[in-house]
Amino acid sequence: MSPRPPARRGACPAFLAPMETGDGLILRLVPAERAISPDQLRGLARAATAFGNSMMEITARGSLQVRGLTAETVAPLQDAVLALGITPRVGLAIDISPLSGLDPREVADARPLARLIREGTAGFAGKLGPKVSVVVDGGGAIGLSGHKADVRLIAVRSGADARWSATIGGGMPELLAEQEAATRALDALSRIAALGRRARATDLPGCASTPLANSGDGGTPSTPLGTFPLVEGRFACGIGLPFGAGAADLFAALADAADKAGARDLRPATERVLLATGLDAEGALAFAAEARRLGCLTAPDDPRAFIAACPGAPACVCAHFPARDLAAGVADALAPLLDGTVTVHLSGCAKGCAHPAPATLTFVGMDEGIALVHEGAPSGARGPVIAVDALAATLATLAATPHAPGETGRGLLARMQEAGLLAGLWLREGNDRPMVKT
Numbered sequence: 372m373s374p375r376p377p378a379r380r381g382a383c384p385a386f387l388a389p390m391e392t393g394d395g396l397i398l399r400l401v402p403a404e405r406a407i408s409p410d411q412l413r414g415l416a417r418a419a420t421a422f423g424n425s426m427m428e429i430t431a432r433g434s435l436q437v438r439g440l441t442a443e444t445v446a447p448l449q450d451a452v453l454a455l456g457i458t459p460r461v462g463l464a465i466d467i468s469p470l471s472g473l474d475p476r477e478v479a480d481a482r483p484l485a486r487l488i489r490e491g492t493a494g495f496a497g498k499l500g501p502k503v504s505v506v507v508d509g510g511g512a513i514g515l516s517g518h519k520a521d522v523r524l525i526a527v528r529s530g531a532d533a534r535w536s537a538t539i540g541g542g543m544p545e546l547l548a549e550q551e552a553a554t555r556a557l558d559a560l561s562r563i564a565a566l567g568r569r570a571r572a573t574d575l576p577g578c579a580s581t582p583l584a585n586s587g588d589g590g591t592p593s594t595p596l597g598t599f600p601l602v603e604g605r606f607a608c609g610i611g612l613p614f615g616a617g618a619a620d621l622f623a624a625l626a627d628a629a630d631k632a633g634a635r636d637l638r639p640a641t642e643r644v645l646l647a648t649g650l651d652a653e654g655a656l657a658f659a660a661e662a663r664r665l666g667c668l669t670a671p672d673d674p675r676a677f678i679a680a681c682p683g684a685p686a687c688v689c690a691h692f693p694a695r696d697l698a699a700g701v702a703d704a705l706a707p708l709l710d711g712t713v714t715v716h717l718s719g720c721a722k723g724c725a726h727p728a729p730a731t732l733t734f735v736g737m738d739e740g741i742a743l744v745h746e747g748a749p750s751g752a753r754g755p756v757i758a759v760d761a762l763a764a765t766l767a768t769l770a771a772t773p774h775a776p777g778e779t780g781r782g783l784l785a786r787m788q789e790a791g792l793l794a795g796l797w798l799r800e801g802n803d804r805p806m807v808k809t
C-alpha cells in the first residue's frame with residue numbers, strides 16, 4: 372500500500388481534510404495520473420458504500436467526490452483509496468486535459484509542462500491557498516476554457532512548433548517557449564505564496580484585479596460527451612453522470628461496462644463526464660449504449676448537459692431548495708429552449724458551487740424562495756423570488772413562449788428580459804403564491 376500523503380496543512384484540503392456538508396463530510400479525489408482502472412472504480416464504489424452514504428459525484432473540474440462520511444470513516448476511506456493503488460493528487464491543483472498525450476488533435480502534450488510546475492512548486496505548495504490553481508491546456512479536443520485559473524497556459528501553434536500563451540491573474544497573455552512558461556508560472560506562484568494563503572494571482576503587483584484568467588470565451592465549457600479519436604487508432608468515449616452524481620452502484624456498473632467494452636482505463640473529466648479510453652470503435656459504441664441504458668448522458672444535445680445543479684437540500688446545510696432533485700424536471704420543462712445556446716444553473720444558495728460562472732438562467736435559493744438571474748452568476752441574485760412549488764409551472768409558461776423566426780433559445784430569453792417578461796413571470800408567481808421554504 373502506498374504511504375498516506377503527508378497531512379501538510381493546505382496541501383490538499385479536499386482529500387486530506389474533507390468538508391462538512393448537510394449529509395456529512397465530503398471527500399474530493401483527483402487521481403494523480405488522471406486515470407483509474409475499472410477495478411479501482413469498483414473498489415472506490417465499495418468504499419463509498421462502506422464508509423460514506425453511497426453517493427458519488429464527478430465535479431465540473433473533473434474531480435471524484437464521495438459523500439456522507441463521518442469523522443470516524445474519513446481515515447478508513449483514505450486508506451481504502453490508497454490500498455486500491457490510487458494516488459491522490461496533493462499540493463497545487465494543476466488541471467490538464469484528461470486526454471493529454473493521447474489526443475491526436477492537441478497542439479502540445481500538457482504533461483511535461485505540468486510536471487515542471489508540480490516539481491518546481493514542491494518546496495512552497497503548502498504556502499499557497501487551497502483555491503490557487505493552474506490550467507495547462509494543450510489545445511486538444513477537450514478544452515479547459517471554463518476553469519478559472521491563477522496561471523493559465525494554453526498551447527498555440529507557432530510554425531512547426533508549439534508555444535504557450537501564459538496569463539497570470541487577469542493580465543495580458545505572453546507567448547513563451549515551454550521552459551520559459553514554466554519559469555514564468557513558478558515565479559508567479561512563488562510570489563503568490565509569499566503573500567500568504569489568502570492571496571490569489573490578482574493580488575500580485577501589476578496583475579489587474581480583473582477576474583482570474585479563463586480563455587476569454589465567457590467561460591462556457593464544452594462537455595466532452597461522445598466519441599473522441601485517440602492515437603494508435605483507439606477511441607475514448609465520454610458519458611455524463613446526470614447532474615454529476617450517482618449512487619455507488621451506478622459507478623460500479625459503469626466500471627463493469629468499461630471492462631466489458633475493453634477499456635484501458637477511466638478518467639473523470641470536465642463537466643461531470645467520465646471517459647473510458649483505449650476502446651476500439653465497437654467498444655466505444657457498446658460502452659455508450661450501456662451508459663445510456665443506465666440513465667447517463669451520451670450525447671452533447673441531451674437537455675441535461677446544459678444544466679448544472681448543486682446537491683441542494685437536504686445534502687447541503689446552506690441550501691434553500693432541493694436543486695439537484697428538481698434538475699431533471701427543469702431539463703424537461705425547458706427542453707424547447709435548450710438548443711445549445713442556453714446554459715441553466717440551479718444553485719441551492721448564492722455561493723454557486725456547481726457553476727460559479729454566469730449562466731443564461733440561474734435559479735438561486737434565497738431565504739424566501741427561488742430568485743432568477745438572467746445572464747449572471749448566483750452571487751447576483753436579488754428578489755423577487757417565487758415559491759419552490761411554483762417553479763415547474765413558471766418554467767412551463769416560460770418555455771411555451773414562441774420563438775421568433777430563426778431565433779435561438781438565448782435570443783428568445785434576451786428578448787423576454789428586455790421586454791420585462793422574465794421579471795414579470797417571477798413577480799406574478801411570487802405575488803400570488805405562498806412562499807415555501809424547504
Ligand code: SF4
Pocket residue numbers: 681682683684687688689690691718719720721722723724725
Ligand atoms: S451552492 Fe450553496 S447550496 Fe449548493 S452546494 Fe454550494 S453551498 Fe450548498
